Amino acid sequence: MVTRILVVDDEPQILRAMRINLRARDYEVDVAADGGTALRAAAAKPPDLVVLDLGLPDMEGADVIRGLRGWTTVPIIVLSGRVDSADKVAALDAGADDYVTKPFGVDELLARIRAVTRRMGTTSDATPVVKVGPYTVDLSARTVEPPDGNAEVRLTPTEWHLLEILLRNPGKLVSQRQLLQDVWGPQYQTETNYLRQYMAQLRRKLEADPGHPRHLLTEPGMGYRFQP
Amino acid sequence: MVTRILVVDDEPQILRAMRINLRARDYEVDVAADGGTALRAAAAKPPDLVVLDLGLPDMEGADVIRGLRGWTTVPIIVLSGRVDSADKVAALDAGADDYVTKPFGVDELLARIRAVTRRMGTTSDATPVVKVGPYTVDLSARTVEPPDGNAEVRLTPTEWHLLEILLRNPGKLVSQRQLLQDVWGPQYQTETNYLRQYMAQLRRKLEADPGHPRHLLTEPGMGYRFQP
DNA sequence: ATAACGCGTAGCGATAGTGTCAAGATCGGC
DNA sequence: GCCGATCTTGACACTATCGCTACGCGTTAT
Numbered sequence: 001m002v003t004r005i006l007v008v009d010d011e012p013q014i015l016r017a018m019r020i021n022l023r024a025r026d027y028e029v030d031v032a033a034d035g036g037t038a039l040r041a042a043a044a045k046p047p048d049l050v051v052l053d054l055g056l057p058d059m060e061g062a063d064v065i066r067g068l069r070g071w072t073t074v075p076i077i078v079l080s081g082r083v084d085s086a087d088k089v090a091a092l093d094a095g096a097d098d099y100v101t102k103p104f105g106v107d108e109l110l111a112r113i114r115a116v117t118r119r120m121g122t123t124s125d126a127t128p129v130v131k132v133g134p135y136t137v138d139l140s141a142r143t144v145e146p147p148d149g150n151a152e153v154r155l156t157p158t159e160w161h162l163l164e165i166l167l168r169n170p171g172k173l174v175s176q177r178q179l180l181q182d183v184w185g186p187q188y189q190t191e192t193n194y195l196r197q198y199m200a201q202l203r204r205k206l207e208a209d210p211g212h213p214r215h216l217l218t219e220p221g222m223g224y225r226f227q228p
Numbered sequence: 229m230v231t232r233i234l235v236v237d238d239e240p241q242i243l244r245a246m247r248i249n250l251r252a253r254d255y256e257v258d259v260a261a262d263g264g265t266a267l268r269a270a271a272a273k274p275p276d277l278v279v280l281d282l283g284l285p286d287m288e289g290a291d292v293i294r295g296l297r298g299w300t301t302v303p304i305i306v307l308s309g310r311v312d313s314a315d316k317v318a319a320l321d322a323g324a325d326d327y328v329t330k331p332f333g334v335d336e337l338l339a340r341i342r343a344v345t346r347r348m349g350t351t352s353d354a355t356p357v358v359k360v361g362p363y364t365v366d367l368s369a370r371t372v373e374p375p376d377g378n379a380e381v382r383l384t385p386t387e388w389h390l391l392e393i394l395l396r397n398p399g400k401l402v403s404q405r406q407l408l409q410d411v412w413g414p415q416y417q418t419e420t421n422y423l424r425q426y427m428a429q430l431r432r433k434l435e436a437d438p439g440h441p442r443h444l445l446t447e448p449g450m451g452y453r454f455q456p
Numbered sequence: 457a458t459a460a461c462g463c464g465t466a467g468c469g470a471t472a473g474t475g476t477c478a479a480g481a482t483c484g485g486c
Numbered sequence: 487g488c489c490g491a492t493c494t495t496g497a498c499a500c501t502a503t504c505g506c507t508a509c510g511c512g513t514t515a516t
Binding site: 075085086088089092093095096097098099105107108110111112114115119171172173177178181182186219220221222225 | 254313314316317320321324325326327333335336338339340342343346347368369370371384385388
Binding site: 384385386412419421422425448 | 507
């Protein structure tokens with residue numbers, strides 16, 4: 001199987017060099033010169049890996065990452081000229097998997113690509129559609145199919161994010177800390193009231209009896225669990 | 229759930245600093261000063277993440293990585309003073325997940341730890357399950373699978389904590405002191421009534437005949453033992 | 457034999473954790 | 487610049503869990 005890489009950079013000569021180097025290693029390469037194009041390209045042809053240069057003309061790097069992370073878990077390797085530690089932390093916490101500072105050796109980047117894709121290979125999730133009680137949830141399409149007669153269900157971005165984490169770990173307990181960190185960021189690890197708020201909303205929308213949930217369960221003092 | 233990190237470095241003051249910094253973020257920290265110790269420590273108490281400094285006194289860094297990769301897919305973050313590209317490629321291709329060059333900011337390392345564990349949380353499906361009599365206990369998913377017909381079993385956080393320590397030492401005696409210290413803290417080392425209390429609850433929930441336990445055994449005057 | 461000790465069991469108030477409601481703050485589209 | 491949707495933030499009652507005390511019983515030591 002061929003690995004498809006989306007390279008995002010605003011300098012044409014770097015795009016050219018990357019394309020040549022990656023093609024030579026038998027990767028399939030798509031390119032984009034700005035954040036908007038990158039997001040559209042990723043949506044049209046979901047890549048297996050994104051190499052993202054910061055300092056794009058149209059968008060903040062962290063926003064591009066968040067735009068991708070809203071609907072996909074594709075690995076993201078960030079390139080940047082900035083050595084500032086705060087930039088790295090921001091990008092990594094936004095959802096990037098690796099951060100490489102320029103100038104970097106081509107062989108190092110290739111090694112990091114191998115490292116990320118190696119772990120990817122064992123993670124073939126491929127469960128984008130899950131049944132939550134009577135509803136059919138499609139994680140990749142972001143749709144909730146109601147049973148005949150029931151009203152349509154719409155979820156907000158935050159609700160999707162939270163639900164996705166739970167649904168990707170069916171039957172398993174997900175700690176409050178991990179949920180808060182993944183949805184709101186590392187500095188919100190103790191704001192459990194957010195979880196209570198949004199879990200209640202999810203239950204109101206997806207559970208037959210929100211007061212006695214059967215699939216979105218609370219484990220007091222520990223976290224939450226999706227029970228298929 | 230607490231993330232356990234194994235830090236491997238030959239400089240004591242770095243070990244100390246790492247331990248303090250990571251503990252402050254609520255990670256559980258084990259340390260090792262050389263490659264051999266690290267491999268043994270990882271085998272005895274499998275960590276959720278390894279932070280590995282290259283340039284150890286007894287082994288090549290790549291050999292330590294390969295020694296771990298032989299039997300575990302635990303994420304490995306490599307620290308190194310070398311900026312040589314070839315070193316990075318060697319470490320990454322040996323199986324490391326990330327490579328950070330010294331000097332590095334503490335916050336950057338913490339962000340990379342978060343990035344690696346975040347991905348880990350959604351991918352690790354190799355869950356260690358233990359059979360306690362008729363029940364199947366999954367420590368990472370925090371589930372107790374009852375045999376057909378039996379009622380579901382729910383454990384409280386304290387019960388899980390206590391059970392986890394016993395199950396991680398199958399067949400071995402765990403002293404009352406160690407149990408009390410790990411679950412309730414160092415100042416509770418003599419409050420053996422807590423142990424009696426919670427061991428009784430565990431037996432009530434997991435043993436067929438709580439009065440005559442077959443797996444959660446008492447060693448009078450010493451401690452408790454989980455008998456598989 | 458009897459006292460001392462350790463263990464299992466029961467019960468109780470205090471409290472941390474949770475569900476819920478409600479209102480302010482922010483954002484984006486028309 | 488207004489309006490609706492979404493995200494924050496605060497407050498409060500309720501419940502399960504926890505920390506703790508007390509008691510009965512078997513075993514061991516004196």
